[in-house]
Amino acid sequence: MADARVKPHQLAVAARCGLQVPATLITNEPEMVSDFARSAGGRIITKSLATMVTVDDVRGSGVLYTAEVAEDLWGDPGIAATAHLFQELIEGVDIRLTVVAGEFFAAEIYPTDLGGPVDIRAHNENVSYRVVEVPDGVRRRVLDLLRELRLAFAALDFRVVPGRGWIFLEANPNGQWAFIPELRDPIAQAIADFLETSCR
CATH class of the missing domain: 3.30.470.20 (ATP-grasp fold, B domain)
Incomplete structure (x- = not known):
């Protein structure tokens, strides 16, 4: 379970097994995100690299939801802090x-x-x-x-x-x-x- 919960690993295995997967970028380079977003049709999402539970003093525990990334955040310098997973938005x-x-x-x-x-x-x-x-x-x-x-x-x-x-x-x-x-x-x-x- 610990290995299987890692989303980049899942995606690689799923593609190898013949399942369709979204266009995906994993990076900590902000300048790469804009190019990826445009190639993916102009709408992208971000999600955690693995299933995670967050803890907040006010709201308690919860999960990180997948969210759309607004165009003005595609080049956010905060992206450089760690690896992020971006995908084309699948409607x-x-x-x-x-x-x-x-x-x-x-x-x-x-x-x-x-x-x-x-x-x-x-x-x-x-x-x-x-x-x-x-x-x-x-x-x-x-x-x-x-x-x-x-x-x-x-x-x-x-x-x-x-x-x-x-x-x-x-x-x-x-x-x-x-x-x-x-x-x-x-x-x-x-x-x-x-x-x-x-x-x-």
Whole structure:
């Protein structure tokens, strides 16, 4: 899990397994960001290099959300302080795909506020869900990805884009899964079955 949570590693493995991934730049050189943003269509996001929990004296603990980078920040000198992960902004329908020992559970996520934050998590409960099937090609490639990452469980995020299909965003080796009402019981059962079988 410690290795698999590192997003640049995930992206490299996902691309090697044949999944589509966003155009990505990892850099601490501010001057590179502008060129990348223009080549990516003029809209980019930034996200943490690995799953992280933040602690704030006022708000308590939380996670760092993916956020769009405004054009006036593309050359921000603060970028030089450490490595940053930038990606093209993928506009489409959010998918949460949970895989448990080869069983697939997927749902589209639709925010109530279509003009809200880029990161679907920032919408909290102001979303609706629709259970969907996973295309065979995506299934095969995700199984290859999880095999290479040595994970029996993962909660993966995709965006589906008309004309491009399923774009892999990231995999959460210990991701949340109980928030989608229609999938809560089937996923819980799959986890219980896997644990019961593994402990025999």
